[in-house]
Amino acid sequence: MRQTGSPTVRRRRLASELRRLRDRAQLTLEEVAEQLTWSATKVSRIETCRVGVALKDVGRLLDLYEIDDSKREELIDLARDSRKKGWWQAYSDLSSEYTTYIGLEAESTSMRSFASVVLPGLLQTEDYARAVIRSALLISSPGEIERRVEVRMARQKLLVQEEPLRLWTVLDEAVIRRPIGGGAVMRSQLKRLLDVANLPNITVQVLPFAIGIHPGTNGAFEILEFPGLADPDVVFMENFTGSLYIERETDVYRYTLIFDHLRAKALDPDDSRRLMTKAIAQFD
Incomplete structure (x- = not known):
């Protein structure tokens, strides 16, 4: 359940x-x-x-x-x-913005995600996540970084629970080409990505460099959908100074159209897997 x-x-x-x-x-x-x-x-x-x-x-x-x-x-x-507490609230050093996002993610039934720089947290391996988190938390202690990695891994249970989150992600080709954490980390990460792309609740597409300019150049975003009619979709975006939640129906619809445009321009899932397989060789 x-x-x-x-x-x-x-x-x-x-x-x-x-x-x-x-x-x-x-x-x-x-x-x-x-x-x-x-x-x-x-x-x-x-x-x-x-x-x-x-x-x-x-x-x-x-x-x-x-x-x-x-x-x-x-x-x-x-x-x-x-007023009840979610599992994530046991991590007292997490920011309120992050716990708000985790709470929304935990309730969502589906997510449409565009990633332009790094993989979505739900698809990251531990080593890849550690490299990404370390780069973002430049002055943080090793203990804090490890707690963030632990939280990120715990969030991924959403993808394999009995009624899993449906995730459709479009990745800019830069995401699978950028060397994060070194060659071994990237090889492992891309192999993991190929594995999860075979799950029935996950769709992964790559937006190739060859298409040139596209609406996603403004940055990564996620559209979260919830099971109840009383809980409308939310668009989530993140930057250096905080998080942005877009809830107005007309604005959410605009992002939905942008995502539809991106996935129409992206390689289909089979061609995307072939490109990801080729990208692994880049990190040998």
Whole structure:
């Protein structure tokens, strides 16, 4: 059975529901804050999922919005679930941005990913991951780097659980050509990539240099899809200063079209495997 119930997704859904109920009650942030003797900032942070919300605060909001008993019970249960801890929260040194991403990833049923520089974390070997993490955490201790590697490997269980994550990834050819960690690490990584590309829930395509310029030159991104209709798709992007989550329907649709364009331009899975096999020889 697929492991579900990510508290991150529950918090996101709860925040969305509370925002919708306030709109239905035709109250502004300031009006809610005044009636509950809170700050408008507190109400905003709850509705944007920037902070967790106590059960008593959820109850006060539902009283204010005059929610009936059946809906109230549903939302209180949702709030209770949102306060549970995921396995990743045992790693206290992880940033809140990273734990938010892991929580969303843990609940997603499918992911469409474009990688322009390095492989997606879900497909990395330990040695490849260690080289990537070490390059990003220049002043971190060896212990911190190893904990990050451990977390990355734990995330990969999503691909082999009973109801596994469906992953469709398009890799710029630079990803399979760039020497990361040395020749032996790259050979092992590309062999691992060929192995996972044969799994029924994973599709790997390579976007060859020969196609020239393409929409993905703006950077890597992922589109995460969730099982419930109440949890719309999210686009995730990362840069040096933080993470960006795109949730507006029109923007998510735009990234969906970009991904469709990229996979249409990429080599088909069989030709992609042949190119990856040839790339292994580069690192002999």
